[in-house]
Amino acid sequence: MREIFDAELKALGDDLQAMAHRVQHAIEAAGQALATADLALAERVIADDLAIDQLNRQLDEQCIHMLAQQQPVATDLRVIVSALRMSATLERMGDLARHIAEIARGRYPRQAVPQSLTGTFTEMDAAARRLAQRIVTLLESRDLALAEQIETDDDRLDDLHADSFTAMLGGGWTAGPQQTVDVTLLARFYERFGDHGVSIARRIVYLVTGDLSAGEPLHIQG
Template sequence: MREIFDAELTLLGEDLVAMSRRVERAITDAGTALLTADLALAESVIADDLGIDAMERDLDERCVLLLAQQQPVATDLRIVVSALRMSSTLERMGDLARHVAQVARGRYPARAVPDALAPTFAQLHDAAVRVAQRTTTLLVSRDIALAGSVEADDDLLDRLHEDTFAALLGGAWAGTPQETVDVTLLGRYYERFGDHAVSVARRITYLVTGTTHPTDDLATPA
């Protein structure tokens, strides 16, 4: 029985990694579609989000079943509960990538990002992709030293998000109302993407060390 339970825990970890890789591809493709007005790529991200949602449902059902049947304690309980939390967080990251793709699709054949802010959004894209890649690597390796890199990338996303507000509120902004809305929403999507990655990183740290971040209650951010 213990061997079966251990195999189920291993499979949960592998499926979280697979889910993270799909999120990684989603944010990469969504940002590329946004910056290049690639309609086909945007639509592929939107369609693939259904697969990420299905993976979350499957993971959650299996976690609940393990809790009911095995009644795990101590480390085993942490693993199952963490898998539940992280699957929800990864699903939300997939949703945010889909939101970026939907904005790109909605403005096609034009680019949603005004030329004046294209460099800022290119940096947001690069930082979000790096966050996603490091999240996947962290799930594979459980190297808590990498968690600090995820938080550093999130800090960069926060600063770039602030830069978008500075541009909108500056006297030189000449964008249309639609561009103003798009920039506001897109900046928020990227900023929240980083926050969710931090949530996963802190959950992994909790799994490895058994301790929580001093300012984090391990709740999944909205």
């Protein structure tokens, strides 16, 4: 019985890592589609999000199956409930990547981001990629140093989000309403990658250390 359960727990961890990998790929591809106005790539991100949603559903079903069949307690229960939540968080990160790709697709063949903010969005993209890579590695390694670095990535995304608002509201903004709308939403989507990444990082810290305060729900920007 315990052996079956251990195998299921291992499979659950593997599925979560596979999902994180796909989300990482979606974030990278969405960023590239946005930066280069690549319509085909944007379309691919949008289509591939269905697979992430499907993984989320499978993971949910697997968690509920394990709760029902194995009736886990203590640490095992904590692992499964955390997997349920991390899967939901990864699914939302996939949605955000899709939303970025949808904006890139909507503006094609133009660039969605005005030239004056290209540098800010290049940095956002870089921070989101770092964060996504660290989530993948953290899920594999449980190396808590990565959790701290994810908090740093989130801080950076918050700063860049604020920078984009300063650029729009600081007085010298000459772009039209479409670009203002796009920058507002894009900056928000990037900022939320950070919140979701931190949510996953804190959940892993909680799983490893049992420190409840680390697992407290954040004020995720809704």
